[in-house]
Amino acid sequence: MAGPYSSRPPIMSVKVEDSMDIMIVRDTARRAAGLIGFTPAHRAQISSAAATLAELVLKTGEAHTIRLTGVTNGAEIGLQISSETPWLAGVSAQNVLVALRSKMGDLVDEILLLGDADPTIVVVMWLNSVNAAKQDADQADE
């Protein structure tokens, strides 16, 4: 599995070949996020990020696979969305990350580009950061 974190269920993948598959990616991401325990609002964020990544890879004109994987980092649990993007080999990682962050930086916690020869876009949203943000908001309300 691509990415710096340990994987855990759910582990799902969707092959993206045409625009209909974007809808399937969105649906699958929403289900995966639900299995991990994200709220409906955060499922909406994650599924939007997954659909955005699917739209991006679809524009290359070649079939790609979007992988949705539960991940852990110590006590943190999250959902990782990734896709191998060989067409980005040789492109400045910094430029790619700037473009990705402007597109979906508000939706997820982390956006990474891993590997030089065979790059993979990895985005992660952590359940714990969502809960921590909610606790902060609740405390601010009190």
Place this chain on the structure above:
Amino acid sequence: MALEVLLVEDSKTQAAQIKETLESVGLRVRVAYDGPDGIREAIENPPSLIVLDVKLPTMDGFQVCRRLKRNPATQDVPIIMLTEKAGPKATMSGLRAGADDYIPKDIFASEHLIGTLQELGILE
């Protein structure tokens, strides 16, 4: 007694389809066809849930959502935005306006809507 949903949707065809989905799981549905009507209906008689379109005449769904979340009579009523605007910016605009969920109108919309109703405790 069945819980009541306020559906704010300007398309009569889509309103009928969404109403049918909500009624199929035992909810009562009132329909408002634009934003100001939706706000007035919600404040005068707060429902258990509001299902809100984004593209509405006069006032868009984001504005309606913000107004309802600021009003003491409706601030605790869950709002699900059900919309054709599915991009990242629209999604974040909906969630920042206070929506409890943001569901694109695609072939999975009914299933996700019912799933969220269960999650929010509107349905058992």
